[in-house]
Amino acid sequence: MAKFVVTIDGPAGSGKSTIAKLLAKREGFIHINSGALYRAVVYILGDSLDKDSLNGVDLKIEYRDGNFRILHNGIDITESLKTEALGKKASNVAKLGFVRDFVNMKVRAIPKSGKFVIDGRDCGSVIFPDADLKIFLTASPEERAKRRAEEIKGDFEHVLEEIKNRDEQDMKREIAPLKKPEGAYEIDTTGLGIEEVFRIVVDLVRRVYGNRDS
Numbered sequence: 001m002a003k004f005v006v007t008i009d010g011p012a013g014s015g016k017s018t019i020a021k022l023l024a025k026r027e028g029f030i031h032i033n034s035g036a037l038y039r040a041v042v043y044i045l046g047d048s049l050d051k052d053s054l055n056g057v058d059l060k061i062e063y064r065d066g067n068f069r070i071l072h073n074g075i076d077i078t079e080s081l082k083t084e085a086l087g088k089k090a091s092n093v094a095k096l097g098f099v100r101d102f103v104n105m106k107v108r109a110i111p112k113s114g115k116f117v118i119d120g121r122d123c124g125s126v127i128f129p130d131a132d133l134k135i136f137l138t139a140s141p142e143e144r145a146k147r148r149a150e151e152i153k154g155d156f157e158h159v160l161e162e163i164k165n166r167d168e169q170d171m172k173r174e175i176a177p178l179k180k181p182e183g184a185y186e187i188d189t190t191g192l193g194i195e196e197v198f199r200i201v202v203d204l205v206r207r208v209y210g211n212r213d214s
């Protein structure tokens with residue numbers, strides 16, 4: 001089977017991972033969450049890391065029952081990567097070129113043949129600029145904070161502040177800043193439920209998949 005790559009980029013809380021997971025579950029895609037790799041890097045090395053220590057890290061990506069897992073020295077660390085504190089630190093190290101090279105190399109090595117969906121900040125602009133379909137999800141900071149606060153049962157105002165800081169940091173960095181990739185379909189998800197966003201995405205995916213050359 002030929003390779004079919006869909007990228008989903010967007011700011012924190014825009015629903016990228018949720019939609020990517022649904023594509024995996026319902027449409028048979030293999031999901032790669034690039035943000036989880038930045039989180040794994042800081043989880044293992046902290047945020048004052050250097051290139052040599054990073055290159056010595058044994059980090060592997062595996063699929064179990066269709067789910068993406070990250071293994072460090074053979075131990076599954078995926079569930080430990082989900083905190084907002086780690087997201088913030090991940091955003092700090094994501095400014096460093098050698099960290100981006102490390103993550104990009106790991107992610108690019110995965111898609112061989114089959115259907116893949118990759119979510120993050122620069123998947124359509126830098127990691128897979130030739131993706132078959134690029135999606136850019138947005139939503140107001142308030143809407144994203146509301147979703148995140150419900151998910152992690154956190155305080156709305158605090159989460160909103162963190163989301164705004166992370167947006168600023170991810171959009172203003174010099175290397176591979178968060179932006180709408182060229183040729184991407186932008187979907188503003190403010191006020192939309194998950195199923196409504198999924199319907200828009202899956203219609204796009206099926207249309208492009210149906211029209212592919214091979």
Ligand code: DC
Nearest residue numbers: 034035038087090091094120121122
């Ligand atoms: O999507 P996330 O919250 O798990 O991502 C954590 C941080 O990692 C995010 O704030 C910025 C960085 N990141 C990145 O720079 N490029 C990506 N492709 C994915 C994530």
